[in-house]
Amino acid sequence: MSWRRVVAVVAATVVPLAAQDARDRLAGRVPPSTLIVLDSILQDAAREGLPTEPLIQKALEGGAKGIDADRIVAAVGASATQLRSARALLASAGESRPGDPSEVTAVAAALSRGVSPQLVGRLTAVLPGEPTGPALHAVADLVGHGFPEDSSVDLMVEAARLGLRGLRFLDVAAAVVQQLQRGHSRSAALAEVRALLPHVPPPPRPAPTAVSHARRVAPTPARP
């Protein structure tokens, strides 16, 4: 048996197994009338190489919140569209691994918070081959506090050029918001934090008592 046939056989086995696992997770959690349509959406997404976990989560969420069947299906379909758009943006921005599931999920979430699609390209340019999701969320944080999108992206681009990566972008946004809360104007808040770069303070580490009191979440069904 050639290796290509082995791959095809494995793929033909893995996808149905993943689909069966999704059906098992959704059974009893969403209106029965949605199962066939949701299954179809999930299989299409899997064939396109989109991450399916966000879609399963959206369906479970709708079921938990007591949402009508039609609205659950619509929301899961909309989520699939968002993931599709996010991956296309990453690919057109020249991202070397546009299909990375966590990056596609993070970018889709940031776009759903209102971040402009063209920002993906600006941030990918200064973060080649690295996750842009956190930086996009940091921009969304600032826009949510009334900062202009362009100025917010400029700050993140500067932060990236000075070596900040990953969740540190969120620290940059948090520092700006903190300056705003202290009474500074928005332009002054941005300037103050720009002057601090790259030495923006990280969030305080959890106190030892917090760690000692932490409990693990009760077991949930295993994810694919």
Place this chain on the structure above:
Amino acid sequence: MNSQRVLPTGDREVSDSEVVARVLAGDAEAFGLIIRRYEGGLLRYATRMLGYPDAAADAVAEGLVRAYRHLASCRDPARLKSWLYRIVGNRCRSHLSRRSASDLSLEDAPPLPDPSDTEAEAERAEQMALVERALHTLSPEKREAFLLKHVEGLSYEEMAEATGERIPTLKMRVHRARAALLELLEEYP
């Protein structure tokens, strides 16, 4: 423009960069040099911005403590002056945002000339009162721009570093501040 300041200390002048290096190397007492070098101008600036000497002292003290704690983030010690004005300027803005900037406490207003003062001193006191009143009719942005340019002697480049604003914006504010001040001062011969 590099306007690094030096202060004679004994037989040798110590530059801002040297003082910063000493503080960062662990010589906390050396920060006293920075305070002595800049607190006068910073207090003057903050007092003119806020109108209350006590509030100005708070803003400058808070700003200098912050500068000490974040001294490592001063990217160019040769531009320490504009960096300090930025920090204190932010403290002033924070104070201003908590109250109406046009208020000027009568207790803090320059004293009325005493009849026993010399004529020159009396005239100077009247001029001070007039100019300070005129200054406080300006918006905080114009007031700041005029003070940094004409009282604290910063260049436009240094002002840009201190405020985070672009030079054309600062020039416009300074020009408008001059015009507004002149109009007010011309009302009183």
Place this chain on the structure above:
Amino acid sequence: MTHIDPQVHRVLDGELPADALTAAQREQLAALQRAAQVLSDLPRASVASRVMAEVRRPAPGVGRRLTHWLTERHTISISVRPVWSLALAAVLAAVAVIPGHEPAPVLGDQEGIAQFVGRFPGAKSVEVVGSFTDWQSGAIVLRDDNHDGIWRGTVVLPVGQHEYMFVVDGERWVADPLAGRYVDDGFGRENALLFVRPVAR
């Protein structure tokens, strides 16, 4: 507003010499220079002693530093003879345990801590439901031990992005007001968005 000749501005900006001005222009120049001169008096007050008191504030003492070291997580690499290793491990474990508490959970590299706090006076139950519970109830139940209406809980979660809501009294879904970051849930409400970081950075 009084008009100031552009030439006057250029002189004041250092771009032209003053003798380039007419007599009338020099009057405007002089008035502004007088105003700046009046404002240039240095105040007599000083903040030096106040600032240096803060600068000289001593660093935490040896006792505080030692307590901090004992309760912080550390990576310790020690080469010991096998016969001593068990005894040493027991000593280190005894030092690391915080007296009076259960042993802290051992967190993996891809795990962090999330602390949830919500003010729901009068509530009988408050739980957290989200992507980290597969949107199931009963997995994360907050506690109001002081009966002051403030419900709290600390949970070990996987590193990364999560969405969640509070569920009050088993039926009222509420976006965490302290989350600071929200995303449309697609059902007409908003989920709180949480980013969990690894504790061992």
